[in-house]
Amino acid sequence: MQIPKDAMLLRIFIGESDRWKHGPLYEAIVMKARERHLAGATVLRGPMGFGAASRIHTAKILRLSMDLPIVIEIVDSEEKVNGFLPDLEEMIGGGLVTLEKIKVIHYRPERPDPE
Numbered sequence: 001m002q003i004p005k006d007a008m009l010l011r012i013f014i015g016e017s018d019r020w021k022h023g024p025l026y027e028a029i030v031m032k033a034r035e036r037h038l039a040g041a042t043v044l045r046g047p048m049g050f051g052a053a054s055r056i057h058t059a060k061i062l063r064l065s066m067d068l069p070i071v072i073e074i075v076d077s078e079e080k081v082n083g084f085l086p087d088l089e090e091m092i093g094g095g096l097v098t099l100e101k102i103k104v105i106h107y108r109p110e111r112p113d114p115e
Contacts, residue, residue, distance in 0.1 A: 003039045007104045008081040010074040012088065013096040015057065016045065017067040020091050026070045032087050039076040039107065046071065051096065075102065 018025035026043050033041045049069035050056050057067050074081065081099065088097065 003075065003104055003107055004077050005104050006078075007039075007075055007102050008078045009100045009102045010076075010081050010084070010088075011098045011100070012072040012074075012092070013049075013051065013098075014070050014072070014092065015051075015067040015095070016070050018070075018093070018095070025091065026072055028091060029072050029088065032091070033074050033084060036080070036084055036087070038074055038080055038084060041072060041074045044071040044073070045069070052094065075104070 012029060014025055016024070016026070020028035030041045030043060046057075046069035048057065051069075057069055074084070076084075078101075
C-alpha cells in the first residue's frame with residue numbers, strides 16, 4: 001500500500017475507559033480504520049492528562065485512575081481520512097479530534113533480516 005507524500009494525520013484524544021459496543025473505544029477505532037484500509041494506526045497511553053472537564057487523570061499510585069488518556073494517531077491520504085470521519089463521529093462521545101497536514105518521509109513494511 002502506498003500513501004501520498006502529502007498526507008493527513010488524524011489524532012483522537014479519548015479516555016481509556018471509553019466504550020463502544022461493549023469493548024474499548026480505542027480498539028473499535030483501530031479495527032474500523034483497518035477495515036477501511038487506512039495506512040496505519042497507533043494507540044498511545046498517556047500517564048497523565050486532562051480534557052474539557054479539567055479533571056486530572058493520572059497513573060500516580062496515590063491518585064490511581066482507571067481512565068488514563070489515550071491518543072490514537074491515524075495517517076493516510078486526505079481523501080481516505082475524510083472518508084473515515086463519519087465513522088468516527090458515530091463512535092465518539094466526548095473527546096478531541098484533530099487533523100494536520102503532514103509530509104510522509106518513509107512508509108514501508110519491515111525488511112527481512114539479511115542472512
